[in-house]
Amino acid sequence: MFKISDEFEVVAKIVAGVTHQLNNVFSIVDEISGSIQDTINLGGNLTAENLKKKLDKISHHSQRGKVLVKSLNRFVHLRDTTFREIDIIELLEDFVLLHSHFINQKGFRFATCFEEEKKLVFCSPFYLFYACHQIVWNFLNIKNENSEIKISVLGSADSLKIVFSTILPKESKSDFNELIVSLGQIVSGYNIGVNLKDEEPYATVEVCFIHNK
Amino acid sequence: MKAKVLIVDDEEDFLEALAERLRSRGIEVATAQDGVTALSLVSKEPFHAVFLDYYMPGINGLETLKLMLNQNPDLLVYILTGKAGLKEGVEAIKLGAKDVIEKPAELQEILEIIKNAENEYILNLEQKIKESISDILRTKGW
Numbered sequence: 616m617f618k619i620s621d622e623f624e625v626v627a628k629i630v631a632g633v634t635h636q637l638n639n640v641f642s643i644v645d646e647i648s649g650s651i652q653d654t655i656n657l658g659g660n661l662t663a664e665n666l667k668k669k670l671d672k673i674s675h676h677s678q679r680g681k682v683l684v685k686s687l688n689r690f691v692h693l694r695d696t697t698f699r700e701i702d703i704i705e706l707l708e709d710f711v712l713l714h715s716h717f718i719n720q721k722g723f724r725f726a727t728c729f730e731e732e733k734k735l736v737f738c739s740p741f742y743l744f745y746a747c748h749q750i751v752w753n754f755l756n757i758k759n760e761n762s763e764i765k766i767s768v769l770g771s772a773d774s775l776k777i778v779f780s781t782i783l784p785k786e787s788k789s790d791f792n793e794l795i796v797s798l799g800q801i802v803s804g805y806n807i808g809v810n811l812k813d814e815e816p817y818a819t820v821e822v823c824f825i826h827n828k
Numbered sequence: 829m830k831a832k833v834l835i836v837d838d839e840e841d842f843l844e845a846l847a848e849r850l851r852s853r854g855i856e857v858a859t860a861q862d863g864v865t866a867l868s869l870v871s872k873e874p875f876h877a878v879f880l881d882y883y884m885p886g887i888n889g890l891e892t893l894k895l896m897l898n899q900n901p902d903l904l905v906y907i908l909t910g911k912a913g914l915k916e917g918v919e920a921i922k923l924g925a926k927d928v929i930e931k932p933a934e935l936q937e938i939l940e941i942i943k944n945a946e947n948e949y950i951l952n953l954e955q956k957i958k959e960s961i962s963d964i965l966r967t968k969g970w
Contacts, residue, residue: 631911634910634911635883635909635910635911636910637910638910638911638930638931638932639839639842639910639931641931641932642839642842642910642931642932642933643839643841643842643845645932646841646842646845646846646849646932647841647845649845649849649935650845650848650849650852653848653849653852654852657852659852672841676841716883719883719885720883720885720888722885722886
């Protein structure tokens with residue numbers, strides 16, 4: 616029987632989320648530019664100050680759209696090469712932006728603090744994104760009183776790791792452990808390791824790089 | 829009578845611009861950025877139509893729709909969303925939404941919906957008045 620692969624599902628989810636955000640951006644730009652046209656066509660009074668305010672809003676939302684499209688573009692090219700050296704800070708910034716729609720929907724928020732300098736690792740960029748996605752997606756699917764997901768990058772050079780952390784209910788932890796074990800099996804062939812650390816009440820997942828250059 | 833609508837969306841700039849365009853066409857518009865404010869508004873005043881965003885932080889569109897129709901089953905609620913997936917649409921219609929409109933929507937489409945909603949609102953009101961009069965006549969034995 617045909618089964619849509621998990622990889623395809625990740626791509627579909629990301630594209631769906633970005634499409635929704637872009638639809639919102641286009642709707643705003645459409646309505647604001649429509650309101651300027653209305654004032655001209657319906658003979659209203661459009662002051663320079665009011666026009667500037669509206670143009671600033673159009674520019675702000677266009678910029679928001681551009682940033683989204685750039686992140687989406689980088690995401691769709693993650694599969695261009697199986698292995699390469701990548702900057703995990705750039706990947707995580709795109710990751711956060713491309714997931715912000717789902718995070719808001721579920722009432723969560725990301726808490727991130729990334730350094731500006733590049734953090735280079737050698738692995739499969741797509742499977743690194745995939746691992747991060749599965750961790751966050753499963754955090755979101757487990758009902759949780761805490762609405763914050765912390766993401767940090769720790770270590771240096773050959774010991775870099777990405778750490779995801781949130782409060783998880785005790786009863787969900789064994790299921791979550793199984794998910795992480797199975798995720799580890801999928802991504803280990805791509806130089807990526809995942810480990811669950813149970814520090815009550817937090818569930819902390821470390822993504823590490825097995826053979827970092 | 830002026831048409832009166834409520835638009836609920838967490839995107840403030842979208843709300844402001846659409847409301848301004850509708851107002852310039854003689855429509856009375858109230859706005860809310862979240863489900864709680866929207867519920868409070870529909871409990872206080874009548875609207876010919878409500879345009880409700882599907883995804884909002886806090887109480888989402890579906891939950892707001894459910895609570896609104898519990899308060900007032902005759903309310904005409906249209907889901908206005910940037911993510912008009914089949915699943916979301918079916919869920920909303922099952923819960924009693926009149927229709928699902930995909931963003932970005934044409935202003936003309938929204939204006940037609942408002943016109944139709946206004947007509948439906950008046951018909952419903954007339955029907956209710958007729959029923960009330962029939963009930964009174966029946967209890968009086970006339």
